[in-house]
Amino acid sequence: MAGCGQRFPGSCFQFLLFQAALLQIGLMQVGGPLVAEEPASPAEQALQDLQGTWRIETLEIGGQIVAAEGGQERTLIIEGNKMRQGEVRLAFEIESTTSPPLIDVEVLNDDAGVRFEGIYQQEGEQLTICLNVTPDAKSRPAEFASPADSMLALVKLKRIAARP
Structure with a gap:
């Protein structure tokens, strides 16, 4: 020196x-x-905000509440642009700059390639997703509702574990 x-x-x-x-x-x-470090873009931040483990509080399809099988708690784990609920594996894309934000979900197992279009809303630890569950339908819900006799699924979730 x-x-x-x-x-x-x-x-x-x-x-x-x-x-x-x-x-x-x-x-x-x-x-x-x-x-x-450069701050995350709004799209990256929206994706980061969805990360974690979520408990499915309610699931309604066509106006009917769908109960958990065997009374088991249902959880949805979001990692990156993938979701899993039990054995079901999904990929998703979001468009967070619209109101409400858009979500497209694709099944990765069993019915691989089937896509569902929807909308989502996140407020803190609460997440609501509404999907048209008609396979490969090219229309998305206009509001967060699941009217009787529709093929719309309304899922309300609460975060139970922090982002990974």
Whole structure:
């Protein structure tokens, strides 16, 4: 460390202490300058906000409440752009800039490739999804409702575990 006192007043030991202090408070990074992370885009943030484990509070199809089989608690796990509920695996895409935001869901197992169009709304730890469950229908619900004799599914969920 010959000459470190030329660039930094005081001894080399003081220079090392100064560097250690900068590292500790995060103003310096080993290997180069500290670079601030860019904030997530609104679309990325909307997807991040959906991540976690959700309990299905109610599931209504065609105006009828669908009870859980065997009294089991139903959970939906969202990781990235994938969902799973028990053995059911789904992929989804969202468009968060519309009102209400749009969601398209695709089945990955059993009826692989079947798509459902819908809308969703998230308020804090509450999530509501309304899907047209007619396979490959090209129309989405206009509101969060499941009228009698319709093929609309209204799902209300509550987050029970933090985002992974």
